[in-house]
Amino acid sequence: MERTAEPSVTATPDPTEEPTDPTANPVNPVIADYDGRKINLAESWEGANICTELPNGEVHCYDTDQEALADPDLPAQVREQSLKASALQASDPRDNCAADYWCLYQDANYKGRKLQFSSDGKKNLGDYGFRDKLSSVFYWVGQWSLNYGDATIWDSRSWPLDDRQRQLEPPKGWPNFQNLPYPGGGNWNDKVDTFEVNRA
Numbered sequence: 001m002e003r004t005a006e007p008s009v010t011a012t013p014d015p016t017e018e019p020t021d022p023t024a025n026p027v028n029p030v031i032a033d034y035d036g037r038k039i040n041l042a043e044s045w046e047g048a049n050i051c052t053e054l055p056n057g058e059v060h061c062y063d064t065d066q067e068a069l070a071d072p073d074l075p076a077q078v079r080e081q082s083l084k085a086s087a088l089q090a091s092d093p094r095d096n097c098a099a100d101y102w103c104l105y106q107d108a109n110y111k112g113r114k115l116q117f118s119s120d121g122k123k124n125l126g127d128y129g130f131r132d133k134l135s136s137v138f139y140w141v142g143q144w145s146l147n148y149g150d151a152t153i154w155d156s157r158s159w160p161l162d163d164r165q166r167q168l169e170p171p172k173g174w175p176n177f178q179n180l181p182y183p184g185g186g187n188w189n190d191k192v193d194t195f196e197v198n199r200a
Ligand SMILES: [Ca+2]
Pocket: 105, 106, 107, 108, 132, 133, 134, 135, 190
């Protein structure tokens, strides 16, 4: 018996489906310092809970918020403001989010693994092992003289769909991305591929 060809499928792109093109966001792994060794964040955080992008371009990872806020490579003013806030507040996200930093959390309500960004520009979250994981974000202003700007979250789409984006205006907390409506339906939870810091 002759085999019949598979019927051809003309699917309508689902706006919430992940892009199929693996070249859309090529991963360029970030190598971080953690516990006196180098770790590849794109592969594994190897037990670290917090990773911070420092002004010198390095990324340092830590086990605890105390260690993260005490890093001598953080700007002195950030350290000072953060420690002051964490001493004052009882259970505020400012307890664990560095002043003037964008704090990205893997879980809702400022919980789970945390990634802290400060410098201007687009961060490909896959480079940090954080793609499709982001569930809450916090930003608080320590120094009002600093241009805190805003941020844009991006979800990459395959052609013919346009990349989805949304602006985040600080100072503010976004405790649950399930409450952030996604264009075309659904929500932003666990979808963000790129986080863009705009300080200009
Ligand atoms: Ca998540």
